[in-house]
Amino acid sequence: MILHLALLLLSAAAFLALCAGLKRYQRGLFGRQLDARQSRTLRIGGWALLATAFLFGWIGSDFGRAMILLAGYSTIGALLSVFLVTRGEARRKEGDKPRGSRESR
Amino acid sequence: MKQGFRQSMAWLHTWSGLLLGWLLFVIFACGTAAYFQEEITRWMQPEVTGASDPVAAADGAVRWLEANAPGSGDWYITLPGKRAATTALYWSPAPDAPAGSPTQATLDGEGNPVAARETAGGFFLYRFHFDLHYMPVLWARYIVGIAAMFMLVAIISGIITHKKIFTDFFMLRFGKGQRSWLDGHNVTAVLALPFHLMITYTGLVTLGSLLSPVPIAAVYQSADRYYADAFPQGDTVERTGKAAPLASLGSMVRQADHVWDGAGIGYIYVSNPGDAAARVSITSAPSSSLDARGQTLEFDGVTGRPLDAGAPKGPAQTTEGVMIGLHAGRYADSALRWLYFISGLLGTAMVGTGLVLWTVKRRLKLPDPARPHLGFRIVERLNIGVIVGFPIGLATYFLANRLLPIKLVERADWEIDSLFIGWSCAFLFSLARSPRRGWIELSALCAALFLAIPLVSALTTSRNLPASLLAGDWIFAGFELTMLAIGGMFAFLAWKLRVTSSLAPARERGRRKAPA
Numbered sequence: 001m002i003l004h005l006a007l008l009l010l011s012a013a014a015f016l017a018l019c020a021g022l023k024r025y026q027r028g029l030f031g032r033q034l035d036a037r038q039s040r041t042l043r044i045g046g047w048a049l050l051a052t053a054f055l056f057g058w059i060g061s062d063f064g065r066a067m068i069l070l071a072g073y074s075t076i077g078a079l080l081s082v083f084l085v086t087r088g089e090a091r092r093k094e095g096d097k098p099r100g101s102r103e104s105r
Numbered sequence: 106m107k108q109g110f111r112q113s114m115a116w117l118h119t120w121s122g123l124l125l126g127w128l129l130f131v132i133f134a135c136g137t138a139a140y141f142q143e144e145i146t147r148w149m150q151p152e153v154t155g156a157s158d159p160v161a162a163a164d165g166a167v168r169w170l171e172a173n174a175p176g177s178g179d180w181y182i183t184l185p186g187k188r189a190a191t192t193a194l195y196w197s198p199a200p201d202a203p204a205g206s207p208t209q210a211t212l213d214g215e216g217n218p219v220a221a222r223e224t225a226g227g228f229f230l231y232r233f234h235f236d237l238h239y240m241p242v243l244w245a246r247y248i249v250g251i252a253a254m255f256m257l258v259a260i261i262s263g264i265i266t267h268k269k270i271f272t273d274f275f276m277l278r279f280g281k282g283q284r285s286w287l288d289g290h291n292v293t294a295v296l297a298l299p300f301h302l303m304i305t306y307t308g309l310v311t312l313g314s315l316l317s318p319v320p321i322a323a324v325y326q327s328a329d330r331y332y333a334d335a336f337p338q339g340d341t342v343e344r345t346g347k348a349a350p351l352a353s354l355g356s357m358v359r360q361a362d363h364v365w366d367g368a369g370i371g372y373i374y375v376s377n378p379g380d381a382a383a384r385v386s387i388t389s390a391p392s393s394s395l396d397a398r399g400q401t402l403e404f405d406g407v408t409g410r411p412l413d414a415g416a417p418k419g420p421a422q423t424t425e426g427v428m429i430g431l432h433a434g435r436y437a438d439s440a441l442r443w444l445y446f447i448s449g450l451l452g453t454a455m456v457g458t459g460l461v462l463w464t465v466k467r468r469l470k471l472p473d474p475a476r477p478h479l480g481f482r483i484v485e486r487l488n489i490g491v492i493v494g495f496p497i498g499l500a501t502y503f504l505a506n507r508l509l510p511i512k513l514v515e516r517a518d519w520e521i522d523s524l525f526i527g528w529s530c531a532f533l534f535s536l537a538r539s540p541r542r543g544w545i546e547l548s549a550l551c552a553a554l555f556l557a558i559p560l561v562s563a564l565t566t567s568r569n570l571p572a573s574l575l576a577g578d579w580i581f582a583g584f585e586l587t588m589l590a591i592g593g594m595f596a597f598l599a600w601k602l603r604v605t606s607s608l609a610p611a612r613e614r615g616r617r618k619a620p621a
Contacts (some may be wrong), residue, residue: 015275019274022275024530055529064395069444075447075448076447082275082281082292085276085549086278
């Protein structure tokens with residue numbers, strides 16, 4: 001159970017970092033664009049977290065299952081990231097709208 | 106003008122996805138449900154409770170078969186495991202048995218016939234996934250195989266078509282019409298891409314000998330010789346005609362389980378039971394390894410001693426077994442099984458959103474969107490009839506399990522018929538309504554049916570969701586919570602479609618006024 005929880009958290013963190021490292025999603029997540037160095041650090045961190053998740057899976061089970069677990073938890077991690085980005089983007093757009101237009105909805 | 110490579114791939118992706126898309130939707134939906142086929146069967150037989158000891162179950166099965174299937178030449182016994190609570194028995198009838206005599210039975214852990222309702226259970230959804238229904242199995246498997254090939258082509262051409270696969274990876278925009286459907290299709294496809302590729306390719310491997318018969322025909326003179334080589338069952342031993350009691354099957358089960366370090370027992374094959382030439386083959390539980398074929402130990406049926414192990418499996422056989430294991434996911438524990446299930450749902454959504462996208466994209470280009478051409482109308486109605494209609498059929502199947510009279514003759518067949526009746530009614534309803542109304546009303550009906558399942562179950566059986574939750578019965582609670590979640594999802598869809606469709610005329614008016 002601990003293995004599954006660790007893989008879920010690591011994969012979710014990895015995909016959030018990879019997502020945050022892409023300029024396109026930074027406004028949705030942070031409300032501003034990060035500089036190139038910060039973006040690169042996030043992308044490297046994301047890949048490192050994915051590699052760590054795979055190592056965890058390998059140590060906790062075996063090579064084959066680690067591959068399968070990583071594929072599965074990556075999907076969940078990426079889904080969580082999509083959810084957060086979409087929410088963040090929607091909130092940002094809502095915040096950008098003039099007050100009157102929000103009330104009229 | 107000559108088309109570019111990416112445009113050709115886009116064309117291929119569109120048409121390979123559309124032509125058998127409705128069948129693929131059904132295959133994906135049933136395959137996804139089949140990851141929990143044992144749990145579904147347990148929910149559909151609420152009378153069966155508790156877990157069973159495989160050793161006691163094996164001895165109980167022998168007692169029952171000796172009394173009820175005398176003279177039979179072969180017994181097949183599937184023991185209860187971590188997920189199933191019953192023992193399934195199949196046997197070949199004795200030469201002097203009257204025609205139509207039974208050849209299968211379900212027992213409880215003590216070897217008594219299960220006093221439970223007759224049901225097609227989760228097993229039907231599993232078989233429907235590749236055998237379809239109301240048609241010869243061989244035809245169905247060819248059709249499903251061709252659909253899987255189309256799917257593989259659609260996935261690969263889709264990857265090539267998708268220019269910004271990494272930058273668009275997390276992009277999901279709501280309320281933007283065609284763009285939203287495209288985002289939904291991309292997200293469901295890309296996030297679970299390793300699963301989609303794996304499941305489609307390994308699905309083709311499961312039908313390999315059927316879809317690719319030429320290599321077999323080139324090497325073997327008959328299909329029987331191929332199967333004897335590919336799936337050896339040990340030496341065929343002729344019946345001696347000399348009666349000899351079968352040694353304790355429970356003891357053989359214990360020995361095999363010890364050899365496999367407690368991996369568990371899958372199924373048992375007994376040839377010549379009650380004869381001096383009796384043989385017992387025990388195969389490990391599917392959950393014991395990635396290889397779906399598992400390991401097999403053979404015993405002398407009279408002495409109960411293990412016999413020499415046959416030749417070890419070759420690399421090709423192991424590869425095939427692992428690929429089938431990956432596809433079926435029988436090795437998976439609960440958490441991994443849920444990952445399979447979620448990925449399967451994403452696959453089903455990917456096919457569904459792709460089908461809807463076809464109409465959304467083309468509607469904008471129609472000369473008169475209010476009067477689309479026949480091809481467009483067929484696709485639109487098929488979309489409603491399958492994407493919402495098939496889940497309605499599934500909900501009807503589960504409700505039929507609770508509502509059909511317990512003693513109904515051929516009850517399991519009636520459950521299956523209920524699925525198709527529910528699905529057909531949804532189809533007919535969609536033809537009678539405008540597409541916009543059809544989507545909304547059928548989504549709402551689908552939501553109501555799924556949400557009704559736990560309620561109807563509580564009213565018609567001694568089990569209910571709160572009690573299951575309190576008792577920690579996660580098979581029952583998990584099934585009913587999943588039904589509520591699916592119902593909630595369709596309710597949200599119905600609400601969202603209603604809101605969108607009520608805003609659409611205003612938007613249309615706005616668009617018309619804008620140029621002026």
